[in-house]
Amino acid sequence: MAKQNKKIQKNEETEKAEKKRPFELRHNCLICGKPGPETICEHCKIVVQAEAVAKKRKVEKEGGGPT
Numbered sequence: 001m002a003k004q005n006k007k008i009q010k011n012e013e014t015e016k017a018e019k020k021r022p023f024e025l026r027h028n029c030l031i032c033g034k035p036g037p038e039t040i041c042e043h044c045k046i047v048v049q050a051e052a053v054a055k056k057r058k059v060e061k062e063g064g065g066p067t
Helices: 002-020 042-061
Strands: none
Touching: none
């Protein structure tokens, strides 16, 4: 009887935890680690895109890139 009560209690705790944090909110940004609905937050996404454009311009200025 005691084992059955513990099982029920664990199931209830698990259900409460799942209700608090739905699956969509369990992600953390892969770059900065902030919790959010996306794997990369909007700020980090913009920073990475800006760095990529800057690097592309530098390579093109030096005469590199596709011919």
